[in-house]
Amino acid sequence: MRIGRVLTADGPRHVRAEGDRLVPIEDPYAAYAAGRSPADDGEAVAGELLAPAVPVVVIGVAQNGPEHHSPVQAWLKSPRTVTPSGTAVSLRRDAGTAVAEGEIAVVIGKATLGLTAHNAHEYVLGVTAVNDLSSPDRAEWDPRNFESKSGDGYTPLGPWIDTDADIDDVTLTLEIDGSIVAETDSRELPMAIRDCLAYIAAWSPLGPGDIVMTGAPHSQARVLPGQTVTVTVSGVTLVTPLV
Template identity: 55%
Template sequence: MRIGRAVLDGTVRHVRLDGDVVRPVEDPYVALGEGRRPHDDGEAVPAADLRLLPPTVPTVLVGIAQNRGTSDHPSPVQAWLKSPRTVVAHGEPVRLRRDAGRAVMEAEVAVVIGRDTGSPENPDLTEGNAHELVLGVTAVNDISYPDRSTLDPRNFESKGGDGSTPLGPWIDTAASLDTGLLALELDGTRVCGTTVEAMPVPVRESLAYVARWVRLGPGDVVMAGAPLSNHEARPGRVVTVIVGATRLETPLR
């Protein structure tokens, strides 16, 4: 199932993609907690008539900053927090900062948490059962300004600009945490291509690490890092992040 969010009759609703139409559904997080698929809850609407919102509004947005086993990142896996206010929808233009140096697009797997992960001292989420606490996977572009990192090792400036987290458009509830395509395109030309399984730190390991230090809940997002899927871009380009079957487009201004 591919789940998103849209405004229907003036109300923000969860919807699922069904061919050329979208169908309103009940709260998918409630359904996941009860161990079932969400039921349809309204009339179908042509997909072309809707402007999708970000598929989730996270309270906690976590990035993975280090990926063990590469020459560039020899440190153990590390996480950092990003403001949820930076999240924008598929297709929404993003104005790059002109005072922060180079802008780099980072195509990443975004894992949407579906259930409370429990106390960090004894979390319910482990590497083995991570898929059971996840609603699904979507695409994210962690827009970054690496020239600021020498003065800002905590990523506050380099990753915190308005619109720096395009997310969506769909949460794929059937996507694997272990395999899948991960790619980046500029104006339709592929500039980076890798796979989820090629990432130095597996997604499951990153999720388990985060859950040992921060309690996550329904709708929260963990961005799994981009050691092999990043590329510089300038205003005027259209960036496409591909995660499995999900394509996230962002025009740069």
Template identity: 60%
Template sequence: MRIARIAVDGRELHARADGDAWVPIEDPYAAFAAGTGAADTGERVDGCDATLLAPALPTVLVGIAQNRGAEPEPPLPVQAWLKSPRGVVPHGTTVRVRREAGRVVAEAEIAVVIGRDTGDPGDGLVTEANAHEFVLGVTAVNDLSYPDRAALDVRNFESKGGDGSTPLGPWINTEASIDDLVLRLEVDGEVVCDSSAQEMPVPVRESIAYVARWLRLGPGDVIMAGAPHSSHEVAAGSTVSVVVGGLRLETPLR
């Protein structure tokens, strides 16, 4: 199922795609926790009457570092960092490039949307083997970064923060595998990076288990799984597309 968040008539709704229309559904996280599918509400919304929102509203937004499949070898152990959820913007949102911050790099990543409470980190409820059982689905994310700032700010506050730094969407694919996904970055329609989940030194499920061992996650929280050969320098005036499986997230830059 493709689950989106839409705005229509002053309301914000979860909805599933049905051709060119949207069918509002009950809370997908409550349904996931109950082990059932989210039921339709009996309404139907024409696509042109709805505004597409970011598919999730994370309280916790975690990035996985050093998951690029590059030197040095062997790969570093899994590392994570926190990013402000306020930087999340929907598919199609125009993002202003910060000229004073130096180069800007787009990073195509798989975004894992947590479906239910992962429990007390000390309890070890989430393992690599069962990590998928806590995932509602996946979506695409563009981790817009300013690498020149990283030399002055090793905590990534400046290089990874700011308004519009995390385009997310367009919707959540609840049927996609977290183990085998195409991952591609396009700039103005040209493929500049072509990768996959399988090229990550740290598998997605290992990243989920690692984060859950240190931090309690809940419905709607997001883990950005890293950029294996999927980052490229970009500039204002370009449109950046992140492709994850059958999802395409587009972000114009100005």
């Protein structure tokens, strides 16, 4: 199932994709906690697609790319930087080089108490696409990634959560202006997604709707204003025009 959120005349609603139709559904996190798929909740609706989750916590996994030899570490990114697919993002002009990092985003389905590497998939609602926009030149002064990752709109997310994805085998493609610059998958991550989740859950609780960005396995590129970044994860395509 592909789950999203849409802004209707009555406010935001969770929906599932059925071809071109947007079918309202009940709270998918409550359904997930009950061990079932969310039930339909009304007739098809129309409206603007929003980011598919409203996280309280957004966690990035650092040093989970092939060029790193040190252990992975987690870091926090402001949930207020999350923005929907199709929304233009203004790159900072005061932070040096801008980089798009195409990543697999894991959407947590329920509280992570008891999560281990063995059972991590039992806590995941699904995966979606994320573009972890960054200003890496700031890392020289900012090892905690606060300045380098905090631009307005610097976490484009969505537009759908793929609930059928296998967290051990997720495809990832990064395109700039329609040209593919990276084709990779979760198996290229030095630390597997389930191990990342177990590491994070051992130190900090996560809950429904929270997001874990799992790292960039060869999937980053310098970007400039005027370009369009497309990240595709498990068939979910996220498009971000840059200005």
